[in-house]
Amino acid sequence: MLLREKDLKKYLFSRRITISDGLKQELLNEYGSPVEDDEGHIFEYTEQDIYEQIRKVIRDKN
Secondary structure (H helix, E strand, C coil), X not given: CXXXXXXXXXHHHHCCCCXXXXXXHHHHHHHCCXXXXXXXXXXXXXXXXXXXXXXXXXXXXX
């Protein structure tokens, strides 16, 4: 799964969280594009992975 802006907005709205535009862009850059490992394999995050990482980033930034 890749994080789309629509998914991030829905996640934030459902949890009544407001974050800066800079942090939104940072999250989209990190989880919104495919990740390639050293051997050239594409790694995909699960939906649970993405939302858990978003939760941790927001917790640490606040």
